[in-house]
Amino acid sequence: MVHERATILTQAGNRTDPGTGAVSTPVYFSTSYAHPGLGESTGFDYTRTANPTRSVLEETLRELEKGDGAFACSSGMAAIHTVFGLFRSGEEVIVSRDLYGGTYRLFEEVLTRYGITFRYADLTDAAALESEMSERTKAVFFETPANPLMKEVNISKCAAVCKKHGIRLIVDNTFYTPLLQNPLEEGADIVIHSGTKYLGGHNDVLAGAIITKGEELTRIVRHLHNGIGATLSAMDSWLLLRGMKTLHLRMKQHEENAETIAEFLEGRDEVREVLYPGRGGMLSFRLTGEEQVPSFLEALNIITFAESLGGVESFITYPATQTHADIPEETRVEYGVDGCLLRFSVGIEDKNDLVDDLGAALLQSVRKST
Ligand SMILES: *Cc1c(COP(=O)(O)O)cnc(C)c1O
Numbered sequence: 001m002v003h004e005r006a007t008i009l010t011q012a013g014n015r016t017d018p019g020t021g022a023v024s025t026p027v028y029f030s031t032s033y034a035h036p037g038l039g040e041s042t043g044f045d046y047t048r049t050a051n052p053t054r055s056v057l058e059e060t061l062r063e064l065e066k067g068d069g070a071f072a073c074s075s076g077m078a079a080i081h082t083v084f085g086l087f088r089s090g091e092e093v094i095v096s097r098d099l100y101g102g103t104y105r106l107f108e109e110v111l112t113r114y115g116i117t118f119r120y121a122d123l124t125d126a127a128a129l130e131s132e133m134s135e136r137t138k139a140v141f142f143e144t145p146a147n148p149l150m151k152e153v154n155i156s157k158c159a160a161v162c163k164k165h166g167i168r169l170i171v172d173n174t175f176y177t178p179l180l181q182n183p184l185e186e187g188a189d190i191v192i193h194s195g196t197k198y199l200g201g202h203n204d205v206l207a208g209a210i211i212t213k214g215e216e217l218t219r220i221v222r223h224l225h226n227g228i229g230a231t232l233s234a235m236d237s238w239l240l241l242r243g244m245k246t247l248h249l250r251m252k253q254h255e256e257n258a259e260t261i262a263e264f265l266e267g268r269d270e271v272r273e274v275l276y277p278g279r280g281g282m283l284s285f286r287l288t289g290e291e292q293v294p295s296f297l298e299a300l301n302i303i304t305f306a307e308s309l310g311g312v313e314s315f316i317t318y319p320a321t322q323t324h325a326d327i328p329e330e331t332r333v334e335y336g337v338d339g340c341l342l343r344f345s346v347g348i349e350d351k352n353d354l355v356d357d358l359g360a361a362l363l364q365s366v367r368k369s370t
Contacts, residue, residue: 005064005179006248012060013241027238028052047234049226054237058209060244064178065191067211069218071225072237076174076194077102078230079208081110083170083190085224089115092136096123096153097335098146100172100194101324109326126157133165143172144181148284148319148343149336150275159187168217174198174310176280179251184213190221195232195240197310198281201250205239207232250312253348254281260351261344261358270362272340281346282309284319287365290339293318296365302349302357314347314354 013025020026028051033044044050054072062070073079080103087093095107097120107118121132123142140162144153155171162169170190171183177198183191193199195207210225212218225231232240262276265285270292276283287293297305303314307322317323324337332338346354 008060008063009244009247012245013056016056025053025056025238025241027234029234048229048231051231051234051237053234053241054232057232057237057241057244060241061178061193061209061211065173065184065211066182067184067191067213067218068215069212069222071210071212071221072195072232072240073208073210073225074230074232074236075206076172076192076196076208077106079192079194079210080106080172082224082228082230083192083210083221084111084116085228086168086220087116087138090136091138092117092119092134094119094121094123094129094132094137094140096142096144096146097121098143098149098151099327100143100147100174101319101322101326103143103172104324105326123153123158124151126154126161129158129161133161133167137165137167139168139170141170141172143175145175145277145280145282147175148317148323148341150277150282150284152277155181155183155186155188162189163187175282177247177251179248180279184211189213189217196308198251198254199247199310200240200243201247201311202243203308203311203313205236205243207236207240250348251281254346255279257281257348257351257354258283258344258346261346261354264355264358268359268362270366282343283346284341284343286338286340287342288340292365293339293342295367296342296361299361299364300357301360302353303344303347303361309343309345311345312348314349315345317343317345319343 014023015021017026031047033042057072058070095118142153159169169188171188172192173183174194174197191211193209195209212221258281262274262283265271265274272286272288274285303316306315307317319337320339324332
């Protein structure tokens with residue numbers, strides 16, 4: 001991992017308040033800021049437009065993702081919704097089929113009502129992307145690695161296709177974080193984060209972020225961020241910033257634990273398949289039978305059966321009825337999110353304890369189901 005990023009993260013907010021020298025950024029609850037004179041501003045007027053605590057967070061996010069602008073939002077979904085303010089009725093966006101369920105719901109149940117259409121494709125084949133384009137296509141949106149099958153999409157290759165057609169590339173970088181991947185450097189125009197996950201890291205703050213490349217695009221997104229108003233509160237900005245100070249340490253441990261667990265699961269008869277991209281802290285696996293799932297989940301002691309990911313605590317999610325429940329069953333099963341699939345957000349607990357917990361639950365799962 002790059003040394004500079006560790007320093008950016010650790011030092012985030014330190015001495016940003018010159019009057020006091022505060023090491024931890026003060027939380028500015030004030031919603032309004034006095035004007036020094038007519039036509040003058042301190043840079044802060046009204047908290048939706050800009051807030052001093054949120055600005056420190058946004059500057060940190062901008063630096064980490066090497067963008068030209070960063071905008072903290074009230075959730076990951078709010079960040080995605082804000083970005084889609086770029087498009088209008090009649091325009092189309094190409095999206096990876098493997099997608100966070102909430103994003104799919106926003107696209108299909110909300111944005112289609114505004115006349116924006118979505119075309120789902122397997123973007124792991126960048127060449128195929130080209131054949132999906134039409135004159136209505138205005139952008140490509142994907143997550144990599146995609147949720148929950150952990151397939152990586154080649155950002156540079158997709159970016160080259162997008163550039164050629166003069167359309168925008170939007171990448172949800174929630175799973176890898178800016179430490180493992182910088183989509184803007186690979187040619188993307190916009191990066192999205194659910195800050196609720198790895199950035200916050202402690203399962204105690206809901207937040208989202210947009211990071212943009214290019215002056216014009218940054219100007220437009222700033223306008224949307226303020227205009228739509230789904231901005232992050234001062235307190236939540238502080239919580240996210242505080243969580244981010246240890247992101248580099250957490251990611252290292254998440255990854256180390258995930259590698260060990262992927263290897264362990266590979267060797268087990270109760271497990272049919274392990275999907276781990278070889279980086280990061282997320283993996284998925286399939287049990288040999290759907291009937292094993294209930295007893296497996298019940299037998300876990302340390303690992304929590306819960307929705308969400310990226311926190312210090314290990315979570316196992318059942319995508320079929322949780323994160324991906326809004327995707328029609330036929331579509332879901334067709335691309336591999338079946339009843340045997342479990343998604344594991346590997347935490348930073350001692351890895352031997354995690355292995356023991358999994359091992360005992362796997363034994364229990366076959367004992368109960370046979
Ligand atoms: C959780 C998540 C979101 C949505 O973020 P919220 O903060 O829950 O609104 C978007 N994309 C991905 C990949 C996620 O995991």
